[in-house]
Amino acid sequence: MSEPASQILTLTHGGWGAQLIDSLKMVAGELPGVSDLALMPVDTMSEFQDKVRSRVAAMPPGSLIVADFTGGSTSNVAARLSADFDIGVITGLNATLLLAALDLRDAGRLADQVDELVEIGRNSFRNVVKSLQQR
Amino acid sequence: MANIVLCRIDSRLIHGQVVTKWVGQSQANRIAVVSDDLDADPFMKNIFMMAAPPNIKVDCYGVAGFCAAWRDNRLGDGNVLVLFPNLASVRQAVIDGFDVAQIQVGGLGGGPGRKVVFQNITLDDADEAVLRDLQARQVAVCFQTIPEDKPQKLEDILKRL
Numbered sequence: 195m196s197e198p199a200s201q202i203l204t205l206t207h208g209g210w211g212a213q214l215i216d217s218l219k220m221v222a223g224e225l226p227g228v229s230d231l232a233l234m235p236v237d238t239m240s241e242f243q244d245k246v247r248s249r250v251a252a253m254p255p256g257s258l259i260v261a262d263f264t265g266g267s268t269s270n271v272a273a274r275l276s277a278d279f280d281i282g283v284i285t286g287l288n289a290t291l292l293l294a295a296l297d298l299r300d301a302g303r304l305a306d307q308v309d310e311l312v313e314i315g316r317n318s319f320r321n322v323v324k325s326l327q328q329r
Numbered sequence: 330m331a332n333i334v335l336c337r338i339d340s341r342l343i344h345g346q347v348v349t350k351w352v353g354q355s356q357a358n359r360i361a362v363v364s365d366d367l368d369a370d371p372f373m374k375n376i377f378m379m380a381a382p383p384n385i386k387v388d389c390y391g392v393a394g395f396c397a398a399w400r401d402n403r404l405g406d407g408n409v410l411v412l413f414p415n416l417a418s419v420r421q422a423v424i425d426g427f428d429v430a431q432i433q434v435g436g437l438g439g440g441p442g443r444k445v446v447f448q449n450i451t452l453d454d455a456d457e458a459v460l461r462d463l464q465a466r467q468v469a470v471c472f473q474t475i476p477e478d479k480p481q482k483l484e485d486i487l488k489r490l
Contacts, residue, residue, distance in 0.1 A: 207345060235449035238340050238438030265380040266345040273376040 198254040200304040201227035202295055204287055205246065205261045205268035208232055211287060218289060222296055233268050243271045247278075255280040256303030258295055258311075260287045282308040290318035331359075331404035336411040336429045338419055340438040342367070343380045343387070343412065346475055351435075352385060354476045357410035359386045363395045363422060364414045392418050396425035416459040423466055431469040433480070446489045447481050448474045457490055 204211030209232025215225060231249055233242055250259070259276075261269035264285040272283040282305035284291070294314040298307050335355040339347065342362055352360070360381055367373055368391040378387045386407070390398065398404050411429075413419040419432060436450060437443075443451035450472055452460070463470055464483060471480040 235436075236439035236451070238440070239342075241438070241440075263345065265343065265348040265382070267341050270341075270344065270376050270380055273379065274373060277372055 197256060197303065199227060200299045200302075201229075201253045201257040202292070202299070202304065203246075203249060203253065203257070203259050204228075204230045204292070205259060205272055206230055206232060206287065207262055207266060207268065208234065211260075211262065214287070214289060214292065218292060218296075222293060225296065228292075228296070233266075233271075237267075239267060239271065242267060243274060246271050247275060250275055250279050250281060253279075253281070256282075256305040258282045258284065258299075258304035258308070260291065260295070261285045262287045281305055282311075284308060284311055284315070286315055288315065288318060291315040330402055331399075331406060331409045333411055333429060334408045336413070336419070336432045337435045338413050338416055338432060338437065339435040340414050341436060342414055343377045346435065347410075347412070348380065348382060350475050352382060352410060355408070355410050357385065357408045359388070359405075359407045359409045361395065361404065361409050361411045362387065362389045363392055363411060363418060364389070365391045365418070366414070368394070392421050393425065396422050396427050400426045416456050416463075420459045420462060423463065423468060429468060431471070432463070434470060434472045435474055444490060446486045447472045448478065450474065452486075452490065457487070460487065 209230060211230030215228055215230055219225060231246055259272040259281055261272045269285040276283050291311060291314060295304055295311055298304060334357050335351060337351065343360060362377060368389055374389050381387045415437065434450060439451055443453045445451050460470060460483060470483040472486050473480040
């Protein structure tokens with residue numbers, strides 16, 4: 195029997211990931227297995243880590259954490275938990291990346307597709323005016 | 330000799346506010362993290378090194394090791410941002426010879442029995458005792474989470490307890 199589909203957990207400062215997930219329902223419909231955990235200003239590292247740990251423990255193996263930015267407590271905590279769980283971790287949450295992860299989870303474990311997702315995230319940035327001028 | 334450009338007490342150590350704001354504001358080119366817990370945890374140490382901006386060198390010390398290096402002038406050169414995770418460890422460092430003139434309290438986490446004194450900075454009774462001790466040892470203490478905030482003086486903060 196195959197593993198249950200990978201889930202996606204976003205970790206964001208103040209919880210803006212919840213709004214992003216909600217807004218993406220406009221383009222992607224319902225998003226089962228996708229949720230956000232907010233890092234609040236009063237959280238200590240260990241409190242936040244405990245919250246993330248209990249959330250991750252309930253996710254299927256091969257699931258994915260997307261932290262909002264590199265070097266923040268969100269990515270530090272996700273990095274720490276990668277030692278204890280079978281999960282992939284990416285930093286740099288944006289709409290394109292999250293939509294791509296939703297697509298790719300049909301193809302299998304997201305933790306095995308992290309490099310591909312990083313590349314998609316990287317390519318999501320465009321200098322729009324310059325690209326238009328080069329056409 | 331190492332030039333201490335900022336000594337900050339922050340339970341999150343290297344994180345968003347430090348990486349995006351304080352490193353640039355203080356013009357630090359190095360970060361020294363002083364934490365016995367972190368010094369004993371190579372995996373977490375790696376994570377914090379990864380969290381720092383690419384051009385910033387990060388060193389991690391236990392409190393005793395840091396103070397010995399400071400006293401013997403073995404911290405090296407450069408503009409150093411020193412991070413402590415809590416007030417107890419910075420007090421220990423001061424006792425052990427880290428003669429810092431000024432420290433900035435940026436965040437001590439939350440929890441039961443802790444009172445909010447400024448922005449999201451909380452203090453408990455033990456913290457208050459440490460702060461009064463640091464005051465007696467002529468260490469200037471200010472409270473400031475991000476550079477955009479006006480730094481708050483310890484005397485004013487203690488009045489809020």
